[in-house]
Amino acid sequence: MSARNQEIEVKNLTINGQALQAEDGTVILEAARSIGIFIPHYCYHPKLSIAGCCRMCLVEIQGQPKLQPACRTPVEEGMIVSTDSSKAIRAQRAQLEFLLLNHPIDCPICDQAGECGLQDFYMMEFGQHKSRFAKEEKIKRPKAVAIGPHIVFDAERCILCTRCIRFCIEIAKQPEIGTKNRGNHSQITTFPGQQLDNPYSINTVDICPVGALTSKDFRFKIRPWFLYSTPSVCPGCANGCNIFICINKKHYVNLQRAQIYRLKPKENPEVNDCWLCDEGRLSYKLVNENRVLQPHIRQDGQLVLVSWERAINEIKNRVQKILTEYGPQRIGALASSKATNEANYLFKKFAHEVLETPNLDFLKGLTGYGDDFLIREDKTPNTRGAIDLEIGPGAGGIGAAEMLSPANPLKGLWIMGAEPTESYDNEQVNEALASLELLIIQTSNFTASCQWAHIILPSATFAEVDGTFINYKGRVQRVFKAMQPRPESLANEVILGRVARAMGYDWQEHTPAEIMRQIAAEIPRYHGLDYEKIGDKGIQT
Amino acid sequence: MAMVVKDNNGQGFLEKIYIPEIIRGLLVTSRHFFKNLFNIKQVPTIYYPEERTEVKWGLSPRWRGRHRLTRKDDGMPRCTACMLCATACPSHCIYIEPTESADPAVEKYPAVFMIDELRCVFCGLCVEACPCDAIRMDSGIYSLTEYSRANFLYEKDVLMATERGYKD
Ligand code: SF4
Ligand code: SF4
Ligand code: SF4
Ligand code: SF4
Ligand code: FES
Numbered sequence: 001m002s003a004r005n006q007e008i009e010v011k012n013l014t015i016n017g018q019a020l021q022a023e024d025g026t027v028i029l030e031a032a033r034s035i036g037i038f039i040p041h042y043c044y045h046p047k048l049s050i051a052g053c054c055r056m057c058l059v060e061i062q063g064q065p066k067l068q069p070a071c072r073t074p075v076e077e078g079m080i081v082s083t084d085s086s087k088a089i090r091a092q093r094a095q096l097e098f099l100l101l102n103h104p105i106d107c108p109i110c111d112q113a114g115e116c117g118l119q120d121f122y123m124m125e126f127g128q129h130k131s132r133f134a135k136e137e138k139i140k141r142p143k144a145v146a147i148g149p150h151i152v153f154d155a156e157r158c159i160l161c162t163r164c165i166r167f168c169i170e171i172a173k174q175p176e177i178g179t180k181n182r183g184n185h186s187q188i189t190t191f192p193g194q195q196l197d198n199p200y201s202i203n204t205v206d207i208c209p210v211g212a213l214t215s216k217d218f219r220f221k222i223r224p225w226f227l228y229s230t231p232s233v234c235p236g237c238a239n240g241c242n243i244f245i246c247i248n249k250k251h252y253v254n255l256q257r258a259q260i261y262r263l264k265p266k267e268n269p270e271v272n273d274c275w276l277c278d279e280g281r282l283s284y285k286l287v288n289e290n291r292v293l294q295p296h297i298r299q300d301g302q303l304v305l306v307s308w309e310r311a312i313n314e315i316k317n318r319v320q321k322i323l324t325e326y327g328p329q330r331i332g333a334l335a336s337s338k339a340t341n342e343a344n345y346l347f348k349k350f351a352h353e354v355l356e357t358p359n360l361d362f363l364k365g366l367t368g369y370g371d372d373f374l375i376r377e378d379k380t381p382n383t384r385g386a387i388d389l390e391i392g393p394g395a396g397g398i399g400a401a402e403m404l405s406p407a408n409p410l411k412g413l414w415i416m417g418a419e420p421t422e423s424y425d426n427e428q429v430n431e432a433l434a435s436l437e438l439l440i441i442q443t444s445n446f447t448a449s450c451q452w453a454h455i456i457l458p459s460a461t462f463a464e465v466d467g468t469f470i471n472y473k474g475r476v477q478r479v480f481k482a483m484q485p486r487p488e489s490l491a492n493e494v495i496l497g498r499v500a501r502a503m504g505y506d507w508q509e510h511t512p513a514e515i516m517r518q519i520a521a522e523i524p525r526y527h528g529l530d531y532e533k534i535g536d537k538g539i540q541t
Numbered sequence: 542m543a544m545v546v547k548d549n550n551g552q553g554f555l556e557k558i559y560i561p562e563i564i565r566g567l568l569v570t571s572r573h574f575f576k577n578l579f580n581i582k583q584v585p586t587i588y589y590p591e592e593r594t595e596v597k598w599g600l601s602p603r604w605r606g607r608h609r610l611t612r613k614d615d616g617m618p619r620c621t622a623c624m625l626c627a628t629a630c631p632s633h634c635i636y637i638e639p640t641e642s643a644d645p646a647v648e649k650y651p652a653v654f655m656i657d658e659l660r661c662v663f664c665g666l667c668v669e670a671c672p673c674d675a676i677r678m679d680s681g682i683y684s685l686t687e688y689s690r691a692n693f694l695y696e697k698d699v700l701m702a703t704e705r706g707y708k709d
Binding site for chain 1: 621622623624625628639640641645646647648649672673
């Protein structure tokens with residue numbers, strides 16, 4: 001560490017009278033941020049190249065006749081910077097007035113209102129001037145243009161900071177947009193015959209400091225000030241990008257149920273920097289739609305709604321019947337790479353102790369497009385976790401492929417949180433499942449295989465439980481409970497505990513944190529881990 | 542500092558013995574009673590519901606009645622579904638579902654606009670918050686009566702069909 005310090009030169013400077021040190025090459029804006037001085041900026045983004053085109057960040061540097069952009073002026077020894085001198089403040093105010101010259105009076109219909117850079121600076125801090133430009137004189141530009149499958153563009157609101165252009169070139173590596181025309185008439189546009197359509201396109205909505213780019217999916221659904229964020233991990237693929245789950249907690253007229261409105265990237269330089277892919281970002285829908293809301297039992301070919309007591313009682317009788325009539329070799333258990341480690345760990349214990357079967361495995365879920373940036377081919381968040389927990393057939397047991405083939409020897413099968421047709425041939429699976437005497441599916445959403453189920457148990461989704469996922473690199477990361485499960489659904493581990501107790505086993509009710517400690521004690525790789533240590537940034541194992 | 546208690550400040554002996562004061566008070570009451578009894582026409586009491594305030598005196602234009610939504614010239618709601626009223630509302634009784642308008646210049650309008658008048662405390666904050674003069678409480682309707690609670694959820698069509706309640 002000390003050797004590194006010697007290599008990198010440290011500069012001493014003063015910002016607003018506060019002395020500080022900054023590494024050579026740091027720009028003034030970042031140096032100021034490190035001591036808590038905020039310099040207003042639009043075009044600067046820490047993860048993109050520097051454009052220096054919005055001129056919002058001008059600061060006064062002693063000895064220099066003109067104001068300098070703080071976002072692209074590196075610190076120098078003995079520099080004396082002031083961000084609040086009358087000259088700098090006048091410049092900020094004048095610059096905001098320029099940016100707002102042709103800006104429409106749109107905030108009531110603009111989706112950005114509430115998290116808008118213009119609103120923040122203009123109304124709250126640096127502007128507060130009266131407009132000297134009549135509404136009628138403002139230049140009219142195209143509004144609400146769909147420039148991609150996920151993005152709507154409003155040219156009037158754009159302040160031409162070019163963040164979106166730089167994002168497409170530098171991060172998404174698919175240049176699809178640019179500026180056309182000059183001066184007053186400059187405008188962001190897609191290249192002829194192209195769309196803003198790359199796997200990461202919705203990030204442009206996040207980085208657009210104003211309401212020029214809005215997300216088709218989120219547009220108008222709710223105002224951002226009604227949303228509350230909980231840190232979590234994206235369930236979309238094995239990369240495990242860090243996210244915020246945004247849900248509404250304010251229910252007006254009691255008509256609105258708590259639900260997820262969007263996922264936002266959470267910064268984590270080790271995993272996803274501050275980006276998210278579009279597919280993962282839209283993966284929250286499974287939490288809102290098509291949920292299993294109550295236990296179901298099949299009676300005379302029909303699924304009927306029943307209470308938990310009834311369902312658990314039924315499970316107890318029918319599982320015991322299979323165990324006594326055919327023996328544990330004829331029952332199978334399938335966990336899932338979509339479930340948390342806590343649920344999978346308990347499921348393994350459940351299979352061994354309660355079902356007493358060696359036929360245990362996990363389902364791998366869908367695979368699809370992957371690239372060398374964030375997106376992985378494995379579309380489930382916890383394959384690595386299931387492998388590390390050694391969820392697999394025991395001595396004399398059979399694996400998932402065999403369990404789901406028509407020639408399987410099984411009479412009963414318990415599937416938790418997975419859909420077999422995602423990983424195996426549709427017809428074979430259907431044939432295998434149709435021949436079962438007892439199929440218990442523990443799931444949050446109705447899936448294709450539910451048509452064969454004898455008992456369906458409603459479980460909670462990743463947004464409704466505490467737990468951990470392990471990404472493809474072996475990084476253990478926590479998902480936090482963002483909302484209560486739907487009224488009748490329960491976390492996977494709670495369901496397993498209840499069934500085990502009903503079947504006469506002395507299982508304590510454990511919190512996910514306690515289960516994690518058990519995992520850490522049992523699996524050498526995770527020795528000494530607990531929720532405190534994992535924190536909200538995760539830990540590499 | 543010690544506290545000084547002044548008792549019966551400025552009262553004379555007659556006041557202190559109460560009886561003459563009680564008689565004086567009763568005389569005031571009785572005077573009004575008999576005056577009204579023989580001049581019943583002048584009594585300010587309104588015999589609601591046969592008589593109505595708005596007919597007898599007219600409502601003050603500042604008076605806050607049931608909400609209404611104003612319309613643009615083309616009959617569409619002025620409301621842009623900005624949700625500022627719902628944000629300002631202390632009783633969370635405004636429910637709005639915005640939707641995309643076919644006209645990009647309008648962009649957004651409320652598909653559902655609902656006020657739970659039973660929860661409303663008629664504070665008027667929604668009217669003050671609205672940047673578009675889209676919601677007003679000048680309908681002059683003060684008597685809200687329905688046969689069921691559910692009927693008190695006033696929807697967009699009802700709110701938009703209501704006209705301004707008074708002529709100035
Ligand atoms: S970009 Fe910001 S200032 Fe402009 S209309 Fe939208 S919210 Fe208002
Ligand atoms: S669309 Fe947004 S990000 Fe792109 S240049 Fe305009 S303001 Fe900047
Ligand atoms: S009058 Fe007050 S309580 Fe009633 S809807 Fe408006 S803001 Fe809400
Ligand atoms: S404040 Fe006005 S424009 Fe905004 S949603 Fe309410 S009524 Fe509509
Ligand atoms: S942030 Fe410095 S010029 Fe835009």
